[in-house]
Amino acid sequence: MSVRVVLVDDQPLVRAGVAALLEGAPGVEIVGEAADGRAGLSIVRQVVPDVVLMDLRMPVLDGLEATRGIVADPALASVEVVVLTTFDGDEEVLEAIRAGASGYLLKDFQPHELRTAIATVAAGGSLLAPDVARRLLRRLADEPVPRPRDPRIESLTGREREVLRHVGLGETNEEIARSLHLSPATARTYVSRLLARLDARDRSRLVILAYEHGIVRVGEGGG
The missing domain is CATH 3.40.50.2300 (Response regulator)
Structure with missing residues (x-):
């Protein structure tokens, strides 16, 4: 098709x-x-x-x-x-x-x-490739914009926040699985759940949300 x-x-x-x-x-x-x-x-x-x-x-x-x-x-x-x-x-x-x-x-x-x-x-x-994501994080760090508290972010579990942080670092599902000692299928499930809970169309929006809400900070991941 x-x-x-x-x-x-x-x-x-x-x-x-x-x-x-x-x-x-x-x-x-x-x-x-x-x-x-x-x-x-x-x-x-x-x-x-x-x-x-x-x-x-x-x-x-x-x-x-x-x-x-x-x-x-x-x-x-x-x-x-x-x-x-x-x-x-x-x-x-x-x-x-x-x-x-x-x-x-x-x-x-x-x-x-x-x-x-x-x-x-x-x-x-x-x-949104990882290098582009890291460049955008640096840009946002240079010109931080205060964000109102988001109850969707605050309601995430500890594990969900960890997965979101690794998405924000530009990691693939397989890399997230290795980093957090999960199966690849479980990592995919967490990412899909984050997309739905945070009303994000794709991983690009998850990257931006992770930085804007302080879950990822500039300089993480060696980028």
Whole structure:
């Protein structure tokens, strides 16, 4: 079964280039295109794709607001967003993650990176690599933002907080299992439970939550 993709970018050449890359990829089907965020949101609501490739800076409605619109719509709960952009600043990455994007890919990507990105998020994964996560933690440490008390965080058990800390350090489920002497299946269960309890769409949001609530502190993990 093919992964259904919508392209949203205000540059026709970019859309044509991405489409050309994906047309020859097995298991990928382009089901819509749009030149701005508002039109993109409309198409996504019509066709309900598996993945949206979203530019950030566009006229009418930018990619961040369009992503927020997708995430806020219960009818689009199965749709994952990958941001495609020329901007790699920490603020852009952080805002895209907070808006609900499951991935962040620069437009100088290699063809195989794009195909891997689509397959990863379609399978429920995240494209926030550990080194990017550590960079964002440093950014947040430099400009800490006070967070109100979150009863969901406070209600976590000691073991759940430990698992969240290791997710925040960028560890895979297998690494978490080794660190906490759990079976891989148990580690996966804990991560899935955290995603549900903290209303997080993917591990990227868990990383941010872990830092913002002091469960992970800058400098941990040797990064």
